[in-house]
Amino acid sequence: MKLNPAQNEAVHYVSGPCLVLAGAGSGKTRVIINKIAHLVQKCGYQAKHIAAVTFTNKAAREMKERVAQSMGRKEARGLWISTFHTLGLEIIKREHKTLGLKAGFSLFDDQDTLALLKELTQDELQEDKDLLRALATMISNWKGGLVIPDHARKIAKGEQEQLFALLYQRYAQHMKAYNALDFDDLILLPTLLLRHNTDVRARWQARIRYLLVDEYQDTNTSQYELVKLLVGERARFTVVGDDDQSIYSWRGAKPQNLVLLGKDFPELKLIKLEQNYRSSQRILRAANILIANNPHVYDKSLFSELAYGEPLRVLFAANEEQEAERVVAEIIRHKFMGKTSYGEYAILYRGNHQSRLLERALMTNRIPYKLSGGTSFFARAEIKDIMAYLRLVVNPDDDNAFLRIVNLPKRGIGPATLEKLGNFANQKHISMFEAIFAPELNYHLPPAAMGSLYEFGRFIVDTGEIAQRGEGVDAIKQLIRKINYEDYLYETSTSAKAAEMRMKNISELYRWVTEMLAGDDLDEPMSLPEVVNRLTLRDMMERNNEDESGDQVQLMTLHASKGLEFPYVFMVGVEERILPHQTSIDEDNVDEERRLAYVGITRAQKELWFMLCRERRQFGETMRCEPSRFLMELPQDDLIWENRKPQQSEQQRMETGKANIANLRDMFKK
């Protein structure tokens, strides 16, 4: 397909800083991909001098694949296409010495972070969950705003912020001692390093000579700073963004960065992509009219030349269960009528918890579905166990990992031993693992405890040596075998079936590790430490699962749907308190929710349904639901509201609903 004039201009403008305002469905990914190819094939850039950053692993993966397809695997080799966080990790890895980090540092995910904060603040916060979360958010905001602990202590206002700043400092010290980093550090550290160290800055500016940033409206302060430092005076970059799709301000994203860009780079070239190639005119009109209620940084008017299309439908259900069944019934009906396939449907919702009822409805009707996102896999105990082992092997200073698995499975290292070991380590300012090998330790512990500890220590060291020899696969295989993890699972699980499930998860993890160690046509082989960190970044969820049949209904949050498109879209729970979420109503931040609705609507290519309930159970109480205000803001002549009168009894509605599904399934089978 040919590029339109605006796209063409965006691709070919390479002589200076370039901002592409890309409306939903305007082909911005195509522009990025074509531009990368153009830079390599026509402008003499080497692949290794071009970097493209996105925000999600999914997007990075997709971009990598499409670039490789369009310009050939060989030429695409060496391109830096990753998320911001992965790029940051890469920089830190190569500069770890300058940063004062030992190789093989650990990466903490937010669960680890929260657990550590809990430990560190027992006296001050008494394990108050809300406060703890508030603290974690505060620290994250500080880091995202390039505020280091010293600075935080100066600017903190009020008693609580003062306390938080103090705890931030304590947290930073402990992370340092553990040789550990959190997600925010992956941006913060490279930014500070590049800002203060001219040599390093020059080196990276030479390495990355052209930078492309996708979803630029999602950058926070430190990410934007990193961009500026990387592009330097030369300012060879393209950023692509859309302020109407800014839905991450809650985690510090600053859509104002779009404006700042114009101030920081007065010669900035502004290009608008306004033709939408995705949605029917009706869907696009609805989206435009909805988003017109929001303030805008840059004006743009999206248009489509596709068919006018079907009206948007608003369907009611009595409660959330029937809502789920209703969606399923509609999908079955629609698929039968239109000879479509399951893979063309997506169900989008506001919160992850909403997926449960939908999953159940899909499952009972034997409809294949795929649930995207959801952190569940890495939250599983068995995964965290093995990850802790790997982390300790890679970084023996990781006390968190150490404590999790030192006595798992049981090897006779109890709380008393650990307390003494901990005290000793503290006193010597060394990690607990290191303490095991300290000669004076035997004055503090009985020989039996010493023996178990030493044996454990040896085992970890040995495994590390195997891994270092480059036999990472052997290392992990032996590890799982030697700790008798399978036996442990069978002993501790409530049923054999549960143990089997867990072991299956371990196999999945093992598969990922081995694949990442080996590399493939898109990714270079990685070392074990690298693999462990990448896994923590969830940087593999989107690897092609071979058991992925493809023809499945897609389930995901509205947030996760950004950047994707589907022929037929159901948005569920389009109600006050859910789609403008209650907290954003309270905080008077409905604009962002409107953008979220906008993102949802603009995912649809052909048809779109809004689902809502008349009542919904919440915290045990049954609440009446109001249709979302966003529905009222849409052009009503493009909307068909299902008659909400039919006053059948609850029972009747259920029966007919189920009968309908059964009938449709029969029809479909023939």
Add this chain to the structure above:
DNA sequence: ATCGTGCTTTTTTTT
């Protein structure tokens, strides 16, 4: 190995 009882948690979005 399966079932039942009682206790806890749940509703924002993610790297």
Add this chain to the structure above:
DNA sequence: AAAGCACGAT
């Protein structure tokens, strides 16, 4: 108020 969970009884 229900669903999920851990744990104990069978």
